[in-house]
Amino acid sequence: MRIARFAAGDEVSYGLVGTARPGSTAGGGEVIAELAGHPFGGGSDGIRLTGTTYPLTEVRLLAPVLPSKVIGYEEAGPGPAGRAEDGLDERSVMYLKPSTAVCGPSDAIRYPAQAHRLEPEGKLAVIIGRLCRQVPPDQAAAVIFGYACALDVTAADVAARDGQWARAKGFDTFCPLGPWIETDALAGDVTLVTSVNGDVRRRAGIPRAAHGVAALVAAASSVMTLLPGDVLLARGADGALADLDPGDEVSVSIDAVGTLTNKVEKGD
Numbered sequence: 001m002r003i004a005r006f007a008a009g010d011e012v013s014y015g016l017v018g019t020a021r022p023g024s025t026a027g028g029g030e031v032i033a034e035l036a037g038h039p040f041g042g043g044s045d046g047i048r049l050t051g052t053t054y055p056l057t058e059v060r061l062l063a064p065v066l067p068s069k070v071i072g073y074e075e076a077g078p079g080p081a082g083r084a085e086d087g088l089d090e091r092s093v094m095y096l097k098p099s100t101a102v103c104g105p106s107d108a109i110r111y112p113a114q115a116h117r118l119e120p121e122g123k124l125a126v127i128i129g130r131l132c133r134q135v136p137p138d139q140a141a142a143v144i145f146g147y148a149c150a151l152d153v154t155a156a157d158v159a160a161r162d163g164q165w166a167r168a169k170g171f172d173t174f175c176p177l178g179p180w181i182e183t184d185a186l187a188g189d190v191t192l193v194t195s196v197n198g199d200v201r202r203r204a205g206i207p208r209a210a211h212g213v214a215a216l217v218a219a220a221s222s223v224m225t226l227l228p229g230d231v232l233l234a235r236g237a238d239g240a241l242a243d244l245d246p247g248d249e250v251s252v253s254i255d256a257v258g259t260l261t262n263k264v265e266k267g268d
Contacts, residue, residue: 002258003039003146004180005104006032006059014039016049017056017180030056040065040129040145040228063104064148064181065127065229070097071220072123072152072233074165088219095165097152097175102231105178105260110267111246112171115155118244118264122194122202122252124234125150126213127181128226135221140214143226146183149252149260150233151176151194153244176262177231184256186210194242195251201242206234 002017015032036048073092103109111118129145152175159168190209194202206212216232226232244250246266253259 101175108265126232137214140217146181
């Protein structure tokens with residue numbers, strides 16, 4: 001099931017994304033069926049249809065969640081990586097991106113005047129579905145609402161100057177999410193592709209994706225309480241980094257999830 005947050009005129013709602021029946025006014029194309037409630041609110045209203053349906057091309061898709069925090073892990077530096085008890089590399093360091101870094105599909109990534117080198121990294125976004133803490137890996141599936149595409153943007157030159165990532169990863173629009181939430185569980189390997197202006201810059205098969213996601217949930221929830229709608233960024237792909245320039249278009253595609261596309265614009 002694919003759940004999107006969208007704007008139709010001045011109204012913002014959640015809806016189910018699917019294909020219209022042949023012969024309908026949507027001509028068999030993709031549509032979004034409006035939900036009556038909030039999917040994170042619990043209860044039957046969270047998935048109750050209102051009966052209103054829009055062609056997907058006639059609405060604006062928004063960031064599928066407004067998280068209280070976005071949590072990611074990166075390797076701290078060079079050297080051999082070992083496996084820690086939580087399933088992550090021993091050199092992995094947790095970082096946070098603020099809620100204000102989140103933007104939606106087709107929103108512009110603003111190139112800040114403070115930075116001179118932006119690096120994009122496509123990642124699998126894990127959406128938390130309920131309040132949780134100290135979740136063991138074998139129970140992680142119970143707290144996961146679904147998955148989305150994410151673009152983790154870093155101002156690499158700022159990170160080098162600061163010696164840490166708070167500013168470098170925290171600029172507004174530095175965490176596009178979307179295009180929707182896929183609620184089906186991951187099965188087996190997952191392929192993630194990051195493209196810039198149509199050229200593939202990173203491609204990876206993420207082996208045993210569900211196992212890696214479970215380790216990520218366990219590690220993050222051992223440090224801080226996770227709230228409904230919070231986002232965990234699963235590790236992306238190895239490969240040559242791509243520097244972004246104003247005017248570039250970046251896409252992140254993940255098997256069985258979808259494709260997220262954003263353009264870079266000069267910011268302030």
